[in-house]
Amino acid sequence: MNMPSAEFSEADASHQSSSDEMIGAEVLVRSLQEEGVEYLWGYPGGSVLHIYDELYKQDKIKHILVRHEQAAVHAADAYSRSTNKIGVCLVTSGPGVTNAVTGIATAYMDSVPLLIITGQVPTAVIGQDAFQECDTIGITRPCVKHNFLVKDVRELARTIKKAFYIAKTGRPGPVLIDIPKDISKALTNYEYPKTVSLRSYNPLTKGHSGQIRKAMSLLLSAKRPYIYSGGGVILADASQELNQFADLLDFPVTNTLMGLGGYRASDKKFLGMLGMHGTYEANMAMQNCDVLIAIGARFDDRVIGNPAHFSETPRKIIHIDIDPSSISKRVKVDIPIVGDVKEVLREMIDGLQADEYEPNSQALVAWWQQIEAWRSRCCLAYDLESEVIKPQHVVETYWKLTNGDAFVCSDVGQHQMWAAQYYRFNKPRRWINSGGLGTMGFGLPAAVGVKMAHPDAEVACITGEGSIQMCIQELSTCLQYSTPIKILSLNNRYLGMVRQWQQIEYEKRYASSYMDALPDFVKLAEAYGHVGMRIEKSADVESALREALKMRDRTVFMDFQTDPTENVWPMVQAGKGISEMLLGSEDL
Numbered sequence: 001m002n003m004p005s006a007e008f009s010e011a012d013a014s015h016q017s018s019s020d021e022m023i024g025a026e027v028l029v030r031s032l033q034e035e036g037v038e039y040l041w042g043y044p045g046g047s048v049l050h051i052y053d054e055l056y057k058q059d060k061i062k063h064i065l066v067r068h069e070q071a072a073v074h075a076a077d078a079y080s081r082s083t084n085k086i087g088v089c090l091v092t093s094g095p096g097v098t099n100a101v102t103g104i105a106t107a108y109m110d111s112v113p114l115l116i117i118t119g120q121v122p123t124a125v126i127g128q129d130a131f132q133e134c135d136t137i138g139i140t141r142p143c144v145k146h147n148f149l150v151k152d153v154r155e156l157a158r159t160i161k162k163a164f165y166i167a168k169t170g171r172p173g174p175v176l177i178d179i180p181k182d183i184s185k186a187l188t189n190y191e192y193p194k195t196v197s198l199r200s201y202n203p204l205t206k207g208h209s210g211q212i213r214k215a216m217s218l219l220l221s222a223k224r225p226y227i228y229s230g231g232g233v234i235l236a237d238a239s240q241e242l243n244q245f246a247d248l249l250d251f252p253v254t255n256t257l258m259g260l261g262g263y264r265a266s267d268k269k270f271l272g273m274l275g276m277h278g279t280y281e282a283n284m285a286m287q288n289c290d291v292l293i294a295i296g297a298r299f300d301d302r303v304i305g306n307p308a309h310f311s312e313t314p315r316k317i318i319h320i321d322i323d324p325s326s327i328s329k330r331v332k333v334d335i336p337i338v339g340d341v342k343e344v345l346r347e348m349i350d351g352l353q354a355d356e357y358e359p360n361s362q363a364l365v366a367w368w369q370q371i372e373a374w375r376s377r378c379c380l381a382y383d384l385e386s387e388v389i390k391p392q393h394v395v396e397t398y399w400k401l402t403n404g405d406a407f408v409c410s411d412v413g414q415h416q417m418w419a420a421q422y423y424r425f426n427k428p429r430r431w432i433n434s435g436g437l438g439t440m441g442f443g444l445p446a447a448v449g450v451k452m453a454h455p456d457a458e459v460a461c462i463t464g465e466g467s468i469q470m471c472i473q474e475l476s477t478c479l480q481y482s483t484p485i486k487i488l489s490l491n492n493r494y495l496g497m498v499r500q501w502q503q504i505e506y507e508k509r510y511a512s513s514y515m516d517a518l519p520d521f522v523k524l525a526e527a528y529g530h531v532g533m534r535i536e537k538s539a540d541v542e543s544a545l546r547e548a549l550k551m552r553d554r555t556v557f558m559d560f561q562t563d564p565t566e567n568v569w570p571m572v573q574a575g576k577g578i579s580e581m582l583l584g585s586e587d588l
Contacts, residue, residue, distance in 0.1 A: 024153040025050035025184040028117070031160040033060050034192050037088050039079065039452055040064065041072040045092025046132065047119030050184040064452065064481055066445065067473040069096050073103025074442050074471070075449035077112050078432045082407060082450045084237055086167050087112070092119045094132030097139065102439060104174050105143040109436025110258060111235055113172035115163050116144075122182040123151055136178045145173030153186040161193045170203030171323035172235055203322065207339030212347050215293070215318040215335045216357050222291035222316075223363035224370075225251045228274070231258030231435065232296015232321060232341050239263070239428040241345035242295065248352045249359055252371055254282040256297055257420055258435040265424035266404075271371065272380075275303040276572045277417045280379040280581060281371055283570070287579040288370075293318040296341045299331045300436075307331060309577025320344050379570050379583055380421055389538045391415065391490040391562045395422040395462065397542050398488060401549060406458040407432065407450045411443035411467030414496035417568040419462040441470025444487070448474060451483035458486070458549070465491040465518055465559075475528035478555045486548055487557045489521065492564040500567045504588060505574075525557035536561045 022030070028051060032040070041064045044052045055063050066072045069091045076087030091100045097118050107114050121130040137149050146166050148159050156179070163175040219225055227249075233242050239262045246253045246269055253263045254274040263270055272279035274286050286292070286304070292315055297303070304310040307330055319333040320341050327336045337344055351357055382392045395418050398406070408423050409432040410416040416433055425431050432450055434442040447461040461468075468489055478485065490496075498513040522532030531554050535544045541560070548556040570581040582588065 020190055021187050022190055023050065023054075023184065024156050024179065024186050024188065025054040027153070027156050027188060027190055028160065028179070028184070029054045029058060029061065030190060031157050031192050032088065033058070035086070035160075035164050037061050039076075040088050040090055041066055041075045041449070042090030043069050043072060043092065043096060045096050045119060047093040047121060047181045048090060048179075048184070050181065051090065051117075051119070051179075064448075064477065066477050068471060069099035070103050070441065071445035071448075071471050071474045071477070073100050073107065073114070073116065074439075074445035075452075076114055077103060077107045078409060078446035078449035079453045080112050080114060081432050082429050083453045084429070086115055086164060087449070088115045088117070090117045092132065093121055093136070094134050096132075097134055097136045101139060101143065104140060104176070106434050106437045106439045106442060107174045108143045108145070110231065110434065111172050112174065113167040114174040115167060116174055116176040118176060118178045119184075120149070120178045120180040123180045124182070126180065136176070140176050143174075144176050145171075147176040147178065149178045150180070150183050153183050153188040156183065156188070157190065157192045158196075161196045162198065165196045165198070166201065170201075171326075204338050205322075205340040205343055207320065207337045207344040207347065209347065211335055211337045212344060213351075215337060216348055216351055218316055218335060219291055219293055219318060220249075220357045220359045222289075223360060224288060224290040224367045225249070225359075225364075226285050226289035226292050227251050227253040227263075227295065228256075228286065228292055228297055229253065229259045229262050229295040230256040230297025233259055233262035234296075234428045236296060236322070236340055236342040237428070238296070238342035238345055241342055241349060245345050245349055245352075248349065250364065251359075252285055252368070254278070254286065256303055256435075257433070259297065260420060260431045261425035261428040264426040266426050271375070273420055275578065276305070277421065277568050277570060278578070279421075280377045280570055280583065281374040283572070283578040283581060284374045285371055287313055287577065289315055291316045291318070293320070294333070295320050295345070296322075298326045298329065301330075303578075304331065305572050305576055305578040305580070309580070312577075377583070386563065387538055388563045389535065389541060389560050391418050391492070391560070391566055392422050393538060394488060394490060394541055394545075394560050394562070395419055398460065398545055399423045401542070401545055402458050406430070406460050407454060409433065409443045409446040409450060409459070409461045411461070411463040411470075412438045412440045413464050413467060414492075414500065414566075414568050415462050415464045415467070415490040417497075418490070421568075440467040443467060444471050444474045445477070447485040447487075448477055448481070448483050451485050452481070460486045460488055462488045462490070464496060465489055465493065465515055465521070466495045472524070475525065475530060475555070475557075479529040484551070484553050484555050487555070489557065489559050490562045491518075491521070491559050492562045492566065493518065494564055497568070500571075503567070504571070504582070521557055521559040525555075530555040530557055532557045532559070534559045534561070
């Protein structure tokens with residue numbers, strides 16, 4: 001997704017001009033205001049003090065002071081995921097940049113549009129190992145869509161415009177602008193472009209009509225069709241189109257981890273998430289369909305398992321994606337369609353509504369009978385009578401009490417998979433998690449970012465006692481900016497997913513996965529000015545959640561003492577095919 005050096009076409013840009021002379025820092029702030037930026041997450045330092053001084057002088061953009069630069073990027077990332085706006089963050093040079101890299105890589109892997117502004121040492125000393133200097137462009141090049149080093153203050157406004165354009169168009173992603181301290185102090189006339197055109201960057205949006213017709217003809221001749229949708233549907237705001245498309249066809253639908261909410265989970269056509277911890281019916285349908293339409297998904301290793309096993313069953317594959325490099329990258333496809341999934345789906349829907357196509361209804365009846373047989377396995381069942389708290393019970397109870405309408409942020413591990421399995425999302429942009437990079441520590445700052453964007457909404461962070469400690473200092477940010485969230489910690493005293501793998505694949509050698517010295521999370525939450533709750537019995541789960549939900553203006557840390565032996569089922573082991581699932585401990 002990293003772009004070649006972009007060229008700016010003067011002929012294709014018009015400008016909003018001003019004869020006012022101002023320093024680079026003010027140019028930056030004014031440009032962000034032009035782009036409608038509401039919030040800026042950041043942490044000050046020497047090389048960005050001119051910028052902070054200009055932020056102090058205005059009141060259109062609200063700066064959110066996080067406690068770690070990684071959290072600044074995660075919060076901006078989650079703001080973007082939940083709003084479809086570009087999140088913006090600001091960090092200083094050197095360690096400010098390196099601390100932010102984890103957040104940048106997280107956004108890059110999940111194609112989240114961000115603008116990261118970094119300070120740099122003065123241009124005269126770049127390359128001389130100056131205090132707090134690092135090669136920001138070199139360090140971040142592998143994990144951004146594009147990056148810029150501004151060496152002329154006259155180029156700053158145009159660079160900002162280009163960055164916003166690149167971040168949001170095509171396959172979205174993070175874009176970084178590195179600004180040396182002397183550039184932020186240098187004087188220039190303010191000119192902000194209204195439009196921008198890059199000669200070397202012209203992403204396609206409209207799919208090829210001939211390919212779409214071929215795809216529809218193939219799809220509707222299928223005896224065992226399947227709709228496989230991913231995060232690209234969410235990013236393109238194409239959930240409405242996906243739902244309409246599936247409803248017109250009456251085809252089964254599955255979502256990837258990143259695509260949850262793209263198709264409503266309450267509908268019978270939804271087979272659940274697929275992949276490593278997907279449902280039995282979703283994985284079996286994936287392996288046994290005869291025509292598969294992949295929409296905004298990339299056939300990653302956690303979805304299809306072993307590619308050789310996946311290819312053993314012959315099937316025709318249609319793949320729709322905005323990024324041509326994602327098509328046939330891991331799995332050879334038969335009909336590629338490069339384009340914005342929203343536009344492509346609209347064209348397909350238009351054809352269906354015009355009665356140009358008709359599905360194979362008789363074959364579809366038999367296909368649904370087979371799917372219902374797989375679904376009867378009830379692969380997500382768990383012990384409802386247990387006195388020890390089952391983590392699935394916590395998530396499912398929270399789903400019921402919030403009517404499935406909360407914004408759910410998660411960290412990474414077993415709790416993430418349980419959240420994905422048992423919180424049934426009917427709406428897009430409600431499920432906020434680190435999918436591609438799998439970043440522990442994401443959940444809490446993400447919840448802060450979501451709450452800033454949706455102050456009246458119910459926002460939760462579902463986490464574990466391991467992940468929450470990665471960025472737990474952001475409880476201070478919650479207090480300072482009054483972002484009342486609910487933290488559901490499924491505390492099993494283990495790095496749970498690591499322990500699960502060690503149990504299954506390493507003969508129960510639990511190397512460094514047990515948490516020996518945990519803090520008292522109730523006291524810790526109270527020390528940060530919040531409410532702490534410790535829940536030890538299954539019978540108390542619902543009442544505790546109800547009590548927490550009543551405290552709408554308080555952050556509540558709920559420390560659920562869950563069963564340390566519980567595993568995430570189903571599970572596909574590394575190197576296995578997606579139909580080679582372990583459905584429970586009896587399969588070990």
